[in-house]
Amino acid sequence: MDERLTRKLRILADAAKYDASCASSGAPKRSAGRGGIGSTNRIGICHSYTPDGRCVSLLKILLTNYCLFDCAYCINRRSSNVERARFSVQEVVDITIAFYKRNYIEGLFLSSGIIRSPDYTMEQLVLVAKSLRQQHGYRGYIHLKTIPEASPWLVEQAGLWADRLSVNLELPTDEGLKSFAPEKQAGTIKAAMGQMRERIEEAEAERRSFSPAGQSTQLIVGADGASDADMLRTTANLYDRYALRRVYFSAFSPIPDSTSRLPAKAPPLQRENRLYQADWLLRHYEFGVEEIASATEGGMLDLEVDPKLAWALKNRARFPVDVNKADREMLLRVPGLGARAVDKIVRARRHTTLRLDDLKRLSGALKRSLPFLIAADHHPGGSTDRADLRARLVQPAAKQLALF
Incomplete structure (x- = not known):
């Protein structure tokens, strides 16, 4: 791989690390020697689980970290002073196939900042997945991040080629989203989730493939004033209304030159862990969200006990x-x-x-x-x-x- 492409890969793999909806399993890292392509914290190879429980290695990257939006909590917001890069569609395809043939990865997680327009960005993401499937006969796992403002037709196209789709709600309350990401609309995001649910259920009924691994989303923990009880109520509502496979939680990470309205420190990592435990109770232990909320203090989960x-x-x-x-x-x-x-x-x-x-x-x-x-x-x-x-x-x- 030439130096120019390696530089892009390092920038866009690092930029993708904040998205927890492709969760790391904590499995041992693959090694290819010092500084080699098995280094998950340097070139974006992470671990995730397929619907049947297998742990797979994924190439986790952004198509670009340029973005039209200026979400206060995002390191890649348009006003952020970060090093920028952009892959072409062909470069992502070539890297994925090269890594796959060398057995470094078993799949691709691809997200992107918004460039030119939501439709243009979504079209580029779809072209990557379509090229992999049609031109290269690629049968590995593909997770695409969808752009909620993109046309429904493009989102439908994404579901034809990807195993899983996800659209990040990011903040659990409409008020938080209006305050820190005014260019985003909670209603638009949820409408996209509803559309994906309808298409997934239609495909299942007709026994055809459309995002067979379902859809997921991410909530940022500790960026706004939302309590754990607020986070869990939103989580339960998302499972109920949109049949999400997973809601992922990502602890807020303070970023340079951000607004003073954001916290100066990251929340305790244990808080993120407690939310995952509570989510597990909702999904597998028949707990109701208000049962869990009743055991909180001021809406916050106990950090000392699960x-x-x-x-x-x-x-x-x-x-x-x-x-x-x-x-x-x-x-x-x-x-x-x-x-x-x-x-x-x-x-x-x-x-x-x-x-x-x-x-x-x-x-x-x-x-x-x-x-x-x-x-x-x-x-x-x-x-x-x-x-x-x-x-x-x-x-x-x-x-x-x-x-x-």
């Missing part, structure tokens, strides 16, 4: 629960019991009365669960009423950032 444990500590009167009698919904609310463990418990108790040793075989985190459950040979008595229960459970949990 949202599930915070809810349990706020609702001690509902514990302990009997694993041999409680319904699945209540078992899912027991700290330390994952959804798989709960399903195993429900199946196993049809054939036997569960004892503590049985639960230890079914769950790998039973220690945290003990104060909250009853088994045939285990009854914690009044342990949930102990004043020091929180202190006993917080310390070991603070050492790791796992979901539960």
